Amino acid sequence: MYRVGMIVPSSNTCLEPTTYRMLSGIEGVSVHFARVPVTRIGLDAAADGQFALEPMLAAARLLADAGVDILVWNGTAGSWLGIDHDRALCAALAEATGIEVTTSTLALLEACHAYGVTRLGIAVPYTAEVTERIRAVYRGEGIDCVACEYLDITDNAAFAEVPEAQVRRMVTAAAHDAHAVAVVCTNVFGAAVAAGAEAESGIPVFDSVSATLWRALPAGCAVPGWGELLWAGHLRNDFQHAVETLLEATGADRTTLRIDLPEQGLAVDLTAAEGLRDGVSSIRRDASLDQRRLNTVEWLERHRELLVQNDFGADPKPPDALREVYGVRAQMLGPVVRGAAMVGWLSVHSLREREWGAGDREALSAAISAIHEILDASGKL
Incomplete structure (x- = not known):
């Protein structure tokens, strides 16, 4: 008890x-x-x-x-x-x-x-x-x-x-x-x-x-x-801790989780959690893009592995809004795959071009594992 x-x-x-x-x-x-x-x-x-x-x-x-x-x-x-x-x-x-x-x-x-x-x-x-x-x-x-x-x-x-x-x-x-x-x-x-x-x-x-x-x-x-808090608040809180841990581990400017969990009111067009450095703009409530149709997300769907971009000189190109509105110059994306479905992904953003090292990739993989553990513990998906 x-x-x-x-x-x-x-x-x-x-x-x-x-x-x-x-x-x-x-x-x-x-x-x-x-x-x-x-x-x-x-x-x-x-x-x-x-x-x-x-x-x-x-x-x-x-x-x-x-x-x-x-x-x-x-x-x-x-x-x-x-x-x-x-x-x-x-x-x-x-x-x-x-x-x-x-x-x-x-x-x-x-x-x-x-x-x-x-x-x-x-x-x-x-x-x-x-x-x-x-x-x-x-x-x-x-x-x-x-x-x-x-x-x-x-x-x-x-x-x-x-x-x-x-x-x-x-x-x-x-x-x-x-x-x-x-x-x-x-x-x-x-x-x-x-x-x-x-x-x-x-x-x-x-x-x-x-x-x-x-x-x-x-x-x-x-x-x-x-209400929302008693039903899904623990999940949201755990997700928030996961992206903030990822932010600190990578020294990035922004980290986000997007995930489809309709019973908890979550869909990928809005972030489920977001970690931010001081002074960095939030994208938490920007639902202007069809996330599943982005070049980078379609690449994730096909390859089901980390997408690491030190700059945006090569395909797949991110959306213009990410670069022009939010100033992102480098990123990593990591898919969250449950069974046969990619239910979401983690994003790691830098406002300058940078080389993502082995430690950064390991931190992203660890964050993906943390999301799986959260979902397993909650019985969701």
Whole structure:
């Protein structure tokens, strides 16, 4: 049995029943709760004092008695107190208990990273002042909150009284021109509206309660019916780690994975994951090309081996957009073949001509193996 320990704001009436509902039918996972006093959200010293370390330590130690595998602070205070606050909290609780620790805010940021979200819409019950502080904190993490819907409420217990229909309207409004929407509060019933809002907007919805559960669950545990993150988020996160490892191993400027996994909403015309050097343009959301018809991809389909291009003087030539819009001057491509089908490929881009050495090729082959391991572990393809 995999046990999750959750530290909960005392006045929260949403996250426990919602978490139990999400885990209905999921075998091998149990969740256990301890509460700390939290009743009001604001930016004054008294409100901030509710999130002091000592009550958190006491709750964490009680949960540790239950033999939990992971501890989570199921609250979003770090979104306005600052990410360093949550990182310090995690370090202190981990040192006291010897158990892995995370928080709702860190889970939301990890979800944004896995999906390459830099333009985020947020739906919150808080005051304008708290909402602006959240925008500033997220901006410091490279995420621009391009749309903010808030309710100007301070009483934490009242957050759970916001009707789901109103939450849905807020999420829809916050989706404009965003890569994803986050419901930043664990006492708002946003989890149930995520799947429907995603179908309407075409972008992921990261509810804080579901994001916290996603991060707390063991790798490969997919929960259907509650939105993209709980269903496919672990896969996306693992893919992201694989391309970032490849980026570091090769010293490239960009690495990407394209793969056809329709059940997880993935198709090769958009990247499933992307690693980037600072200042390098993203191609994650550029679906302007029919990827399967590119000369280089057709070459991969025929040969089923690494394509290594130190420059683009010889065939197969990459698309003009890759060179002229994104400035790529050298690349490696590696096919991901499952059975008889090439289901996708990894790309390694350099913005200058370069000779790809044996170590670079080995790193690409290792990344292909990592993708296979991820797919094997997830039971996909």
